[in-house]
Amino acid sequence: MxxxxxxxxxxxxxxxxxxxxxxxxxxxxxxxxxxxxxxxxxxxxxxxxxxxxxxxxxxxxxxxxxxxxxxxxxxxxxxxxxxxxxxxxxxxxxxxxxxxxxxxxxxxxxxxxxxxxxxxxxxxxxxxxxxxxxxxxxxxxxxxxxxxxxxxxxxxxxxxxxxxxxxxxxxxxxxxxxxxxSLPSLTSVLIFFFSFEPAFVLQLAPSIVEDQGGIIWVIIGYALSIPMYLLVPRLSISEAKVTAIYTLVSAISGVLFFQTSIPYVLVLFTAFGLGINSIAPRLASAYGATPRNMGIALNTAALGGVIVPVVSSIDIKAVATLFTAISMTILLILSVRAKTQLGVGIK
Known part of the structure; x- marks a missing residue:
């Protein structure tokens, strides 16, 4: 070739x-x-x-x-x-x-x-x-x-x-x-759901920072998320530790953004929150997902893209904050449980 x-x-x-x-x-x-x-x-x-x-x-x-x-x-x-x-x-x-x-x-x-x-x-x-x-x-x-x-x-x-x-x-x-x-395990679906939670609630972000140039801040955040995706495979530390860093930063910045509406914090939340997606396939495979059925896990979890923004819109400060904090915590726990399997199979 x-x-x-x-x-x-x-x-x-x-x-x-x-x-x-x-x-x-x-x-x-x-x-x-x-x-x-x-x-x-x-x-x-x-x-x-x-x-x-x-x-x-x-x-x-x-x-x-x-x-x-x-x-x-x-x-x-x-x-x-x-x-x-x-x-x-x-x-x-x-x-x-x-x-x-x-x-x-x-x-x-x-x-x-x-x-x-x-x-x-x-x-x-x-x-x-x-x-x-x-x-x-x-x-x-x-x-x-x-x-x-x-x-x-x-x-x-x-x-x-x-x-x-x-x-x-x-x-x-x-x-x-x-x-x-071939169907994926329920846990692998949940992993994608929790990994995508920042992407789900980010659908609310443009309206929150609308008076501060909302679209521009969204673009900046998404642009900075791309190197965050690519950083994970290049880090020498374990993926369990990488997940811990990404989830903790996402949880803290997400809570701060929904409580304060500061656009600079939105950029940080977007970059780290979306960067978590790069870990999701590896973590899902540790819980039984295969290359053939991983698309089902990914796209089934994406129903949260409808549910999370709708529910969060009821009270963005309270509900979006709670969704983000709980999702990142559970994802961190699942990553720690799977750390012995994450080092196998993918170069």
Missing amino acids: SSNKQVLSGLTPLLLYSLATYVMVAPAFTVTQFNLPQWLSFLIVSIPFGGRIIGSLTYQRLIVSLGSKALYVFSTISLGILSVASGITINIPLLLAVRAFIGVVFGIATSLAVEEAVSSGKKLLVALTMSGWAFGWIGGAIAYIYLKEWTLIALSGLITSPFSLLYPNVTDFARYKNQSL
């Missing part, structure tokens, strides 16, 4: 995760332009989270019948088509259906990306792939700043389709074929 092909092969999981995230979250910045009741606007934003579970369950069948390369092509092209559909649809029930299908494809795409990364046995690639969530959000925020309109932002998702040409660089997963449905 040439050096260029090796680089591209390493980038396909990151690209797929980033593109899928962009398509799912970018239009959400402008959903208020529809002048709909708040609950309906939120449903348009959140309905893909339900589709994610269906997509991750469907993935296990599709990967066997189509193979990884064909499924990569299907994901990138489908994301582009559905983006265009969401941009030109003016009927709300139809738009909800399109957004739900975007969630289904997101579940398929991210399951493929995570399996390719985890199966590589490379910690850096796993961390880089998980940072696709940050890249997608940054892209969505930038699109909002420059394009501003729902239709234009949605149509910009068509950019995913040309990336289908990179399919030859996707790892062949033939050796992982498994006809039976």
Whole structure:
């Protein structure tokens, strides 16, 4: 394999995760332009989270019948088509259906990306792939700043389709074929849920710092989270200690932000809170998750992306603070319990 092909092969999981995230979250910045009741606007934003579970369950069948390369092509092209559909649809029930299908494809795409990364046995690639969530959000925020309109932002998702040409660089997963449905353990689902909790409550952040240039602070936080993702595989200390550092900083900065609304603290919370995601796949594998079913654990846990912000919005200071403190504490405990297994299997 040439050096260029090796680089591209390493980038396909990151690209797929980033593109899928962009398509799912970018239009959400402008959903208020529809002048709909708040609950309906939120449903348009959140309905893909339900589709994610269906997509991750469907993935296990599709990967066997189509193979990884064909499924990569299907994901990138489908994301582009559905983006265009969401941009030109003016009927709300139809738009909800399109957004739900975007969630289904997101579940398929991210399951493929995570399996390719985890199966590589490379910690850096796993961390880089998980940072696709940050890249997608940054892209969505930038699109909002420059394009501003729902239709234009949605149509910009068509950019995913040309990336289908990179399919030859996707790892062949033939050796992982498994006809039976493989489900992750409940603990591995909870690990992703607690790891993603900062990402869930961060959906409330733009409104909290709206008068202080909310979008800019969100972009800065997400941008700084990317090196935090990549720092974990490079640290010489144990991952249990890294998790302890990340969870403690996330808990303290998260509590401070929701109590004070200081944007500088938001940046710290975003960087460390999202950085925890790079540890989640390794920690989940210590509790029985496999490369094939890890996408189900990840996308099932993502239902918290609907539940946590809604519940927290009742009383952001109290509930968001409590969610963050409890999630980081439980994640720290699970990491300590799994520390003997974290050093095995991934370089």
